[in-house]
Amino acid sequence: MAQEHNLAIFRGQLKFKSNVSKIWGVFLLLSIVTTVEVALGITKPDFLTSNTFMALKYLNWIFIILTLVKAYYITWDFMHMRDEKSFLRRIVVWTLVFYIAYLIYIILVEGNYIFDVYKEGFVKFDF
């Protein structure tokens, strides 16, 4: 059952000779990203924690973006999404992205509202 593998990552910028060397390349990438995350999490540089973008610290934006990068490479290369039909990719990814984005938006707004009621509202438990 010889299977065709798409061996190029970074939009074709980096092409591996074999599937095994691609796996090790992706592992190296994931390790570097994780090391960066842990290093930032331990040092917590001041300019990243004191500035915010859309009510979220720069540091947290970096963590979330790096997590999505890792998720992309695990799904695309370890779970072989890169080699699947494009509609299988869309069925899986679009469904999850839509539902999760909606869920996070609505639930965090609600949590923030309850925080405000606890903090500033005159009525404590009327919701």
Place this chain on the structure above:
Amino acid sequence: MEATVVKTGTDQKTWDGGNKPLNASYGKMMMWFFIVSDALTFSGFLASYGFSRYKFIDSWPIADEVFTHFPFLHGVEAPMYYVAFMTFILIFSSVTMVLAVDAGHHMKKNKVIFYLFLTIIGGAIFVGSQAWEWGTFIKGSYGAVETKGGKILQFLNTEGDRVAIGDFAISIPTERVQQNSNDGIWFQSESAATSVSLDEVTAGFLANESLLIRTQYLDENGERTILSREESVAKLQADGIGIVEGANLKHNEYGTPLFADFFFFITGFHGFHVFSGVMINLIIFFNVILGTYERRGHYEMVEKVGLYWHFVDLVWVFVFTFFYLV
């Protein structure tokens, strides 16, 4: 008449069966179905964690003040190093799994066996580490006083270092014993008496002028608020109702009990996935050794289980970010 003949030989049409929609086999497709639904379950958990955190945004525990332990290094502050180690273990076991899948494509039985074995070892190390994390979290480190409002008061010396309650409490001999349901009122019992009582801690705190109290609330820099000596004494005497050592579903010496609940629930559910993954890996490991897939002519089963195993790794990537980093 050729045009009016009804053709039933539709064997090359997409929906006639016998071929693979989206070029994925039945088993692989169903594994993707499962992964999508399980991903939604985990996002529900993590989103509800986010909900509770936003609800108590000014008093939520800071994860790298909670998970500061490393095996065999007692008293060393090592925030997150052990979790980072666990993350690497899981990513590496994902790599060995994908190498096993690749070896399966080339029908190299011995390589599949070797890589599957490494994957199982990695998974076992991860589950063991998770159990150790739970153990340290349940046992706790410094102890704290709980207030009437269910908040936590922690103790610092003037240098700003944490002080364990057992270190400054003055021993007051009492008749206090653990209450069991077989003595006294049958429906009242307690799991274990704390090592020191609130009176002992209060007496020790009053006797030691250098101690301060740190509350659960975060100031504008994201640091815990530290009370002055006068405020500390007043707070402890007015609001303290009990001692908390470690964490369980009702009390948590590190802060909001909800944090402990979510920790047990989310990492527990993920750990259960890892455990099931190790079990399924073991089953196919023995099947590979017995030559089941060799006789079947393909190693697709390894690939399907591999999908599950990578998914478990993927979930951990998100749990790691949202529980320990953010």
